[in-house]
Amino acid sequence: MNNKISRKDFFKKSIKNVGTIGAAAIVLPPALKAANVKELATLVDLRKCIGCEACVYACQEVNESKYPEPKKPFPKMFPDKVPVQDWSDKRDETGRLTPYNWLYIQHAKVNHNGKEIELNIPRRCMHCQNPPCANLCPFGSSYKHDNGITTFNPDLCMGGAKCKVVCPWHIPQRQTGVGIYLDISPKFMGNGVMYKCDRCYDRIKDGKIPACIEQCPEGVQKIGFRDDIIKEAHKIAKEINGFIYGENENGGTNTIYVSPVPFDKLNKTIEKGDGKPHLKPVDDSMASADNFAKAMIIAPFAGVAAAILRSYKFISKNSGNEVE
């Protein structure tokens, strides 16, 4: 008889037996419960992560009911080049982000100040302060909540994957064969539903903390008001001569990483690709939208002024005479 147990099974069983009890015990501090008008952020201290993946399995455990259940065969889409993205038979994949795996651990091995350092980096949606996925979704199925969480509505999402393209880290992942597109025009429009970390918005609503934070045996993550998290990140960074990622990227996110190693060095060594986000600096992708909005306020006044000027010129040029 094979008595060996995989790490995955160990954590799954542990989480089921202990996590359920633990989940009931760990609640949001009272001040954070009423955080509907202030943004919450998470601090990720990379010194502490041992890569055990307890957070990954906790995420899968609590979010299993939200996972897509596609019906096969999928309707044929037009034209043929439209990609079918089916992860329903690969639910155990934890080496990248998928519709069934919203959090995964990246591994980095760098040489810094003469020392070789190995770091494990939990990666998921950054929950940007001004998320392009929410702003640019053409069907209004992505929202940024007052508390800083960005979620997708699986009942409205058409799976066009625009959110994935405009996300600087290409976080959202598509599952073909589910969603409203099946009822509208599955051959010509849509392709499924997009999925990503929703920072356990339903648990936060019930006064609990996200599962990945709760289950971490090393206390890698912490959740709090953004201002407090930023202060703590800077305090840690100062203590360890460390570096911060996520504070200013894409105009500011609500996921703040602190690392003893510069992020450009980490970015060079991590495995990047589809479902495996980078750690590069990111400019504010929505900056131009803010500038154009200011121009739009002035626009009608400019039009009225131009008309008045034109009428005045017309009147003074043809004083008293009607012109055809």
Place this chain on the structure above:
Amino acid sequence: MNIDKTTGQKSVRWIYLIAMTFTILSGFSQMPMAKRYYLTSIPGLGWTGNYYITHNVHYFSATLLLIIFAYFITMYFLKFKHKYRFTIKAYVKFIVLAVLTGSGILHVFANLRGIAFRETIITVIDFVHIYSAVAFLIILVLFTIKKIDWFSQR
């Protein structure tokens, strides 16, 4: 009746037509359709596949349209009201255009940093904008085919 020739507003009409064309094209390209349906393969339209470019083009051309609408409405009341009147069909176009413009402005507002509308509101704004855009395109085509004028002489 060609109102532009009579009123010397031909240049404004050209700006309006160009701005409207780019607004419609960039608006359509907000949906993930341009690449799927080979619009990006047409020479000169490769930009329709870049969501940030189409977003900026849409905002820019919509700003131009706001200037033109304000200009036109002001000119009508200052100069042409005593001579011309809008047809009923023009009012239909105005209403649809007003809903389209209003929902677009709300969308711009919702996209601003620090602004977070409720989920339902976001969805309603998006759908009103899409449906009024489709309605406007249908009216545009109908008015053009049937040569329906905006104005009649008093």
